[in-house]
Amino acid sequence: MLGQIVINNWNYKPLRRYAAAIEIMSEKRTEISDLGEFGLIDHLNEKVIIKNSSTLKGIGDDAAVIEAGDMVKVVTTDLLVEGVHFDLSYAPLPHLGFKAVAVNVSDVAAMNAVPKQITVSIALSNRFSVEAIDALYEGIHAACEHYGVDLIGGDTTASRSGLVISVTAIGEAKPEQISYRSGAKENDILCVTGDLGGALVGLQILEREKEVFLANPDMKPDLGKYTLVTARQLKPDARVDIIHELREMEVVPTSMMDISDGLASEIFHICKASGVGAIIYEDKLPIDKQTFDTAVELNLDPITCVMNGGEDYELLFTIDQKDFAKLEKHPDIHFVGHITKAEEGKFLVTKSGTAVQIKAQGWKHF
Amino acid sequence: MLGQIVINNWNYKPLRRYAAAIEIMSEKRTEISDLGEFGLIDHLNEKVIIKNSSTLKGIGDDAAVIEAGDMVKVVTTDLLVEGVHFDLSYAPLPHLGFKAVAVNVSDVAAMNAVPKQITVSIALSNRFSVEAIDALYEGIHAACEHYGVDLIGGDTTASRSGLVISVTAIGEAKPEQISYRSGAKENDILCVTGDLGGALVGLQILEREKEVFLANPDMKPDLGKYTLVTARQLKPDARVDIIHELREMEVVPTSMMDISDGLASEIFHICKASGVGAIIYEDKLPIDKQTFDTAVELNLDPITCVMNGGEDYELLFTIDQKDFAKLEKHPDIHFVGHITKAEEGKFLVTKSGTAVQIKAQGWKHF
Numbered sequence: 183m184l185g186q187i188v189i190n191n192w193n194y195k196p197l198r199r200y201a202a203a204i205e206i207m208s209e210k211r212t213e214i215s216d217l218g219e220f221g222l223i224d225h226l227n228e229k230v231i232i233k234n235s236s237t238l239k240g241i242g243d244d245a246a247v248i249e250a251g252d253m254v255k256v257v258t259t260d261l262l263v264e265g266v267h268f269d270l271s272y273a274p275l276p277h278l279g280f281k282a283v284a285v286n287v288s289d290v291a292a293m294n295a296v297p298k299q300i301t302v303s304i305a306l307s308n309r310f311s312v313e314a315i316d317a318l319y320e321g322i323h324a325a326c327e328h329y330g331v332d333l334i335g336g337d338t339t340a341s342r343s344g345l346v347i348s349v350t351a352i353g354e355a356k357p358e359q360i361s362y363r364s365g366a367k368e369n370d371i372l373c374v375t376g377d378l379g380g381a382l383v384g385l386q387i388l389e390r391e392k393e394v395f396l397a398n399p400d401m402k403p404d405l406g407k408y409t410l411v412t413a414r415q416l417k418p419d420a421r422v423d424i425i426h427e428l429r430e431m432e433v434v435p436t437s438m439m440d441i442s443d444g445l446a447s448e449i450f451h452i453c454k455a456s457g458v459g460a461i462i463y464e465d466k467l468p469i470d471k472q473t474f475d476t477a478v479e480l481n482l483d484p485i486t487c488v489m490n491g492g493e494d495y496e497l498l499f500t501i502d503q504k505d506f507a508k509l510e511k512h513p514d515i516h517f518v519g520h521i522t523k524a525e526e527g528k529f530l531v532t533k534s535g536t537a538v539q540i541k542a543q544g545w546k547h548f
Numbered sequence: 549m550l551g552q553i554v555i556n557n558w559n560y561k562p563l564r565r566y567a568a569a570i571e572i573m574s575e576k577r578t579e580i581s582d583l584g585e586f587g588l589i590d591h592l593n594e595k596v597i598i599k600n601s602s603t604l605k606g607i608g609d610d611a612a613v614i615e616a617g618d619m620v621k622v623v624t625t626d627l628l629v630e631g632v633h634f635d636l637s638y639a640p641l642p643h644l645g646f647k648a649v650a651v652n653v654s655d656v657a658a659m660n661a662v663p664k665q666i667t668v669s670i671a672l673s674n675r676f677s678v679e680a681i682d683a684l685y686e687g688i689h690a691a692c693e694h695y696g697v698d699l700i701g702g703d704t705t706a707s708r709s710g711l712v713i714s715v716t717a718i719g720e721a722k723p724e725q726i727s728y729r730s731g732a733k734e735n736d737i738l739c740v741t742g743d744l745g746g747a748l749v750g751l752q753i754l755e756r757e758k759e760v761f762l763a764n765p766d767m768k769p770d771l772g773k774y775t776l777v778t779a780r781q782l783k784p785d786a787r788v789d790i791i792h793e794l795r796e797m798e799v800v801p802t803s804m805m806d807i808s809d810g811l812a813s814e815i816f817h818i819c820k821a822s823g824v825g826a827i828i829y830e831d832k833l834p835i836d837k838q839t840f841d842t843a844v845e846l847n848l849d850p851i852t853c854v855m856n857g858g859e860d861y862e863l864l865f866t867i868d869q870k871d872f873a874k875l876e877k878h879p880d881i882h883f884v885g886h887i888t889k890a891e892e893g894k895f896l897v898t899k900s901g902t903a904v905q906i907k908a909q910g911w912k913h914f
Contacts, residue, residue, distance in 0.1 A: 258667075298602055304627075312582070326597075330600070
């Protein structure tokens with residue numbers, strides 16, 4: 183019986199059968215889908231205890247914050263899995279490499295910190311040639327160049343099946359520059375950079391054209407009309423530019439996060455962490471014309487795309503009203519609403535003046 | 549044609565067919581196996597350029613080193629893939645969780661730094677229950693407790709197939725305490741902690757018993773005789789204790805790395821990075837009695853297990869001769885040889901007095 187091995191005085195539940203260890207870890211079996219992705223993350227985070235004084239912020243924001251002399255470092259990590267986060271039948275490898283870096287850099291920016299270093303680990307099978315790996319790294323290096331970050335480490339290993347990319351990004355800020363999700367207060371102005379919904383619409387187009395192609399391989403998908411939305415999906419850009427501009431204008435957002443799961447979901451996170459409510463206005467929501475037109479073509483409601491479309495990697499942040507004048511003229515920052523008391527809830531005011539309760543809608547991978 | 553999309557002025561090679569993008573990234577196809585694991589890593593590292601002054605050391609050691617006020621942070625990351633790095637038919641999930649942390653902490657220790665924070669990302673399928681994930685995290689938390697590190701972040705996501713664990717560890721040291729691979733100099737003494745070869749022998753036993761079980765599921769594997777070697781494989785311990793002791797004794801190794809691929813391979817790394825040669829003595833090599841006896845039982849040469857067995861996670865380091873007296877009486881540090889001129893090569897002197905050239909033998913995963 184492979185059980186009862188006491189290792190360094192640390193016992194474990196005996197394995198009653200040699201094989202299939204994971205099936206018999208427990209008498210009880212709770213499915214991950216019973217908890218959901220956020221439920222699972224909450225469940226796992228409950229047991230975390232922070233002991234080191236150098237850990238200023240652990241789990242629960244876009245990035246962790248650790249002490250580093252007069253400065254702080256922020257640390258974030260993301261795992262991208264083939265078949266879950268990307269589809270190599272239409273995601274070109276250079277774009278994928280760029281995106282893997284960008285989504286992590288976006289989390290650093292979301293703390294109002296400047297990205298400095300990344301590590302990149304990849305697991306892949308012999309289905310990939312050296313040329314394919316080079317194409318992936320072409321995108322990784324392009325992103326390093328674009329964001330001014332150094333590739334300082336990683337791991338390269340075999341995989342039994344698909345490609346897995348794990349990136350960790352490290353950034354830097356003065357302690358007083360860090361914007362947590364928890365700092366929003368009543369009457370702060372809600373700001374959004376860029377435009378929203380494009381990445382989701384782009385994904386729908388790529389999926390639609392893939393189906394067309396699979397049905398008839400002689401059909402050449404024509405994506406010329408959809409350049410912007412497919413680019414939003416295949417190669418998003420983290421808004422590090424905004425972080426630098428905020429510093430120049432001497433504005434520190436009272437709270438901030440990046441928009442990776444959709445505006446509605448992120449508003450929920452900010453409101454929960456800050457203990458506040460929010461009201462936003464449909465006519466203030468930034469949506470690009472190609473995104474709008476393509477959504478309509480796909481029979482999607484453009485506002486739903488803006489509210490629940492993920493992967494835009496724009497920034498959502500709140501500012502004190504006194505800072506409004508400094509940002510008022512910025513061409514790429516949109517003032518979409520303001521923070522209210524928690525008991526006032528979270529509402530979207532439509533163009534017709536109706537207040538609709540905002541519902542968060544995350545992604546279900548399991 | 550899904551090609552010719554110019555994204556942010558960054559063009560990519562057009563995809564001529566919609567699907568199977570990775571197959572047609574290039575006319576030429578070089579297999580990963582043509583380069584080998586180390587060859588691939590060298591190939592990828594060639595193109596890395598460091599631009600930030602805060603990056604003190606990038607790729608090429610056990611961990612990267614970045615500036616952090618008066619201190620430095622070291623950063624390392626490892627990816628563990630089911631079916632490549634572990635086999636869940638005999639690796640209990642708590643042990644696996646512990647090991648995933650330990651192997652990263654070991655890389656921090658190998659820089660002579662003290663581990664402080666980790667991030668842990670996992671990708672897994674619905675084959676795993678919440679109880680199984682809890683069992684994995686039981687080991688992760690036990691390792692955090694054991695090494696005094698905080699779990700500060702991570703990512704939890706779905707996987708199409710096996711379990712993938714990505715850990716990043718961050719440690720701290722004064723700049724002058726960091727030990728690189730490159731600092732060994734002629735006449736320095738080569739030191740090894742603990743004993744070697746156990747993890748490889750343990751793996752052979754676990755694999756053997758798995759075969760027995762698969763042939764006849766009624767057979768209960770009896771691993772009682774092999775507690776130490778199976779523990780070395782299933783739950784290795786990083787030598788953070790040695791780092792603290794070296795500080796107390798005021799010894800900074802002139803070079804250091806951890807023994808993850810086998811002593812022979814690590815001696816090659818130190819010699820290459822430092823531009824030196826080395827001579828070691830068979831009768832000085834530390835091997836535990838159970839490891840020796842089990843190797844003999846398995847018809848393995850015990851010295852080959854010591855030289856080429858991976859995953860022991862002991863430390864290999866060099867010290868200046870002036871520091872020898874401080875370490876001489878340490879019960880768990882073994883003085884296995886010394887550093888020579890590069891042109892003198894790398895040799896093992898056997899018990900019979902013959903000098904045998906050391907051959908590095910890495911692991912082939914592809």
